[in-house]
Structure formats: structure tokens, C-alpha cells
Amino acid sequence: MLRLIIGNKVYSSWSLRGWLAAKQSGLPFEEVVAPLYDEAWPERKAQPDLAPSLGKVPILWDGDIPVWDSIAIIDYLDALSGGTKFWPADKPALALARSMAAEMHAGYQPLRQACTMNMRHVLPPRDLTPEVAANVARIIDLWGQARSRFGAGGDYLFGAFGAVDIMFAPVVTRFVTYSIALPDAAQAYVDAVLAHPFMIDWTAGAAAESWVIPQFEPAA
Numbered sequence: 001m002l003r004l005i006i007g008n009k010v011y012s013s014w015s016l017r018g019w020l021a022a023k024q025s026g027l028p029f030e031e032v033v034a035p036l037y038d039e040a041w042p043e044r045k046a047q048p049d050l051a052p053s054l055g056k057v058p059i060l061w062d063g064d065i066p067v068w069d070s071i072a073i074i075d076y077l078d079a080l081s082g083g084t085k086f087w088p089a090d091k092p093a094l095a096l097a098r099s100m101a102a103e104m105h106a107g108y109q110p111l112r113q114a115c116t117m118n119m120r121h122v123l124p125p126r127d128l129t130p131e132v133a134a135n136v137a138r139i140i141d142l143w144g145q146a147r148s149r150f151g152a153g154g155d156y157l158f159g160a161f162g163a164v165d166i167m168f169a170p171v172v173t174r175f176v177t178y179s180i181a182l183p184d185a186a187q188a189y190v191d192a193v194l195a196h197p198f199m200i201d202w203t204a205g206a207a208a209e210s211w212v213i214p215q216f217e218p219a220a
Contacts, residue, residue, distance in 0.1 A: 018058025
């Protein structure tokens, strides 16, 4: 059976992506939570299960084969599960989907740094810096492009739930946590992602966690 090592569900955006990919694949997998940044973390991240990724989560083990990084995990599971569950088949749609996923993977640093993932709170609205506002505007624009061009077959960016929705799922949670105002179409997409059964399961898991990582909590 596949084994997926993830971090704390409240905070770990990359873990959310890997976990959603494992669920989307439909393949059976064992979920292992490695609590992040507690007193035992320096020793824990050096253990063989986490060593191949230098202590970063998620990491997927297929027997003795490690796969880490969200995009790598998505593509590995896509191949294992028949190549039909993650990416659109239409060539123009695939081009946009790949580009959006890669941009999400590598970009939006101001948003990531200012609005860290934290599923424990819904905070009052606050003014966004110009850099964060630009990230939000770019994301909304890309979501609109995908939905208007390729989203007619369902509620997600390319119709059916897939790889790009997985990559943007942590952003969806950030928009909720930080009460970021969205246009109606973008808010409808956020609502659809949060209502997906996989996201409902993840949210319940996050709500059940009791540990707190102070550096990821908002200032008093």
C-alpha cells in the first residue's frame, strides 16, 4: 500500500496538496502525520521516512520508492491511476492547467508569507499590501480564465475536480482565513472547493488537531 507522510492539517499547505492528490487517485494509502516543529522535530525529520525530502512534507512512499514535492506526487499518482483523474485531456485546457499549476507551485510569495495557512481561524478583514493584492488579483483572473474557457462541465476550474484545484486548495483556505473579499464567481469557486468531500474530510481532521505552532498563529 502507498504511504503518505504529511504535516499538521491546520497549517501544512503542501501536505494538503499531497493528501488531496492521494485521495483523487482513488488508490488505497496509509496516512501518517508527522507533527511539525515540536521539540522532537529536528530528530524526527532526520529519520529515514523523511530523509529523502530533507524533512519536507508531504512525502509519498510506494514501497521503498520515495516521491516528494506536490507536483511530483500528483504526476506519479496520475501515472499509477491511469492518467485520467488529474489533468484535462483537451490540449488547450491542458496547456492552461499545467501553466496555472506551475505558477501556483513557484509563485505568489507575498500572499504565502503574509497569509500563512491556518485552518483554525477566520480573521477580520485587513488591508492587503500592494504585493499581496496583486497576487490575489492574478489568482482571481486565472480562475476566471479557466472557468470561462474550460469549466462548463462542473464546479471546478476545468469542470471536474483535478490537479489545478488541488494546487490552489490551500489558497482557498487562505482566502477564508483572512476574510479576503472576492467577486461572486471566485467566491462560488471557493465554496465549491470547500464543499468537496475530500476538503470536508481534511477540514474535520484539522478541527480535531489540538497542537499549536506559535509561529504560524496570528499575533495577539
